[in-house]
Amino acid sequence: MAILDLLLLSILVLCALAAVRTRDLLGAVIIYAAYSLLMAIIWLQLGSPDVAITEAALGAGVTTILMIATISKTGRYE
């Protein structure tokens, strides 16, 4: 179990760095959605499925939708 946790956490850090370094804002938002889904899996590993289902619905769903709506109103590239 520890190996899976470490793997997930490492991919999480990679996702965070990639979301920060990407110049394309739409790509950064999509990578942030992947980050949220990985976070939901980690919370399932940590034994709190309540937080996991809320994060999967809110962090990966609603936040991404709102950010994409904002990008469609403003510019795509920084």
Place this chain on the structure above:
Amino acid sequence: MAEALAALGQNYFFYYALILFMVGFYTTLSHSNILKKIIGINIMETSIFLFFVALGYVEGGQAPIMGRGAEGGPYMNPLPSALILTGIVVSVSITAFALALMVKLYHFYGTLDADEIVMLRGERQ
């Protein structure tokens, strides 16, 4: 000494929470694009949630749900989960509010770069 090192090695969730907090903090400070700043704030928030939920982790425990049958055994601590549930809601509300303010800023200044906005404000005064 060896025991202390082993105890340090078990708490790897805390190290990753620290790394994620640093990544988010660096983004918030160094990037001038406002959407990148908001993503950085979100990463900081999730790192703190990870720290809290990892505090309630019990080795070999199961999720604290009362089902039909299958009781007994150690459970995870449900208190950090209940707190973090509220935290996630607050974080999404903050994100929505910040995005609405960002659209307003774009209509007013025509740019999303924080440095340019500061320069434009300096020119107007």
Place this chain on the structure above:
Amino acid sequence: MRMQEILILKIVVRFVIPFIQVYGFYVITAGHLSPGGGFAGGTIVAASMVLYALTFDASQGLEKLSHERASLFESLGAIWYVALGFLGILVGGNFLTNGQIGIPLGTPGYLISGGLIPLLSFGIGIKVAVTVVSLYYSLVEED
């Protein structure tokens, strides 16, 4: 290619939305038995409505749930919660008293159990769903 011309997306979304909504209502109704509850289920229902507005058009989505109807449902959810809370005061207990107000408590672990709590999470679910959808509309609308 504009959004309105993609036929596959439209048909698949039209097919998928009922399943998302059924899952959302399941999460709301089973909130006292399993992970989830009013907030998570309401967000899933809201995600289905936002999916409709994204695929078709925001104006077409606004026809299904206009601003007046949204504020009506939002207020109804809040009033439902507070009214159920005041039932406890009417029978002489505290706010949100569960056992003494006449709603059967049921057997633990089954769907009809917990007394007041499934009704409360139903109100929370409606309010959260409508709030998230109107959040999206107010962000995406032209002003």
